[in-house]
Amino acid sequence: MPWRVSVGLVPSRVLSLLVPPTCWVCGAPAPASVAGPLCAACRRTLPWLPAGCCPRCALPAHGRGGCPAARQAFDAARSVVAYEGVASAAVRALKDRGGVRLAAMMGAQMAASLPPEFLRGARIVPVPAHPFRRRVRGFDAAALLAAEVAARCDRPLDADLLRRRGWRGRQRGASRAERLAAGRLVIELRRPIPPPAVAALVDDVHTTGATLHACAMALRTGGCERVVALTWARAL
Ligand SMILES: [Zn+2]
Ligand SMILES: [Zn+2]
Known part of the structure; x- marks a missing residue:
């Protein structure tokens, strides 16, 4: 029987250990504790108006x-x-x-x-x-x-x-x-x-x-x- 994880039942902190968070733009590792959804490099290059x-x-x-x-x-x-x-x-x-x-x-x-x-x-x-x-x-x-x-x-x-x-x-x-x-x-x-x-x-x-x-x-x-x-x- 295939091993399955129901994501909805896994607490997000446990999930982040199983699946390390990555930057939504470039896919680089982006630690949830400090980076939010973007890695530091992508955050730095946001083209602010x-x-x-x-x-x-x-x-x-x-x-x-x-x-x-x-x-x-x-x-x-x-x-x-x-x-x-x-x-x-x-x-x-x-x-x-x-x-x-x-x-x-x-x-x-x-x-x-x-x-x-x-x-x-x-x-x-x-x-x-x-x-x-x-x-x-x-x-x-x-x-x-x-x-x-x-x-x-x-x-x-x-x-x-x-x-x-x-x-x-x-x-x-x-x-x-x-x-x-x-x-x-x-x-x-x-x-x-x-x-x-x-x-x-x-x-x-x-x-x-x-x-x-x-x-x-x-x-x-x-x-x-x-x-x-x-x-x-x-x-x-
Ligand atoms: Zn990035
Ligand atoms: Zn105008």
Whole structure:
């Protein structure tokens, strides 16, 4: 009979002796007592964003087109690190493996980076994952981060306020209508929000801002007076 260990029944301290913790990014040994989810070398090379980023789009500098968030529906945006190098590998690890310790590290860094007024009066709303992806992976990176930020900043978590629609399954064999639907981003509000409503959208990465904009539009339609966006990483 094969020897089996049910991980759920093994205390985490015993488990860490059986399976030594390794860095989520590079796989090097990362002692749980000192290192958290990343090894010392990866922690040292996290590409922190500088102080003084644009309060609207979270970029350190604008290109020729000016602030990309000028026509987007959120009022302010903040991020912690640039989406490159170790940070993009950490986001990939969070998306693919759903590390609770990784989410805790990112959430702590997000919470610590905020000026006190940023989340004033805000409910914390994760950017919704597509249900297909959530089913496949069994977890949702934005929801993990939103829970961490809500707990650390003592704000209410509104985890299912938004819902994403649209088909994101395999393209092969899909009908033309399904392919068209796949390219469309539809965010729905599940219930109205009583005024004065303030929402802080939380996601792992802020890239073009299109998803944050779609979420902010849905929140505004539902009565939100102020919407801010908080992400761990910002694509430059
Ligand atoms: Zn590492
Ligand atoms: Zn800007």
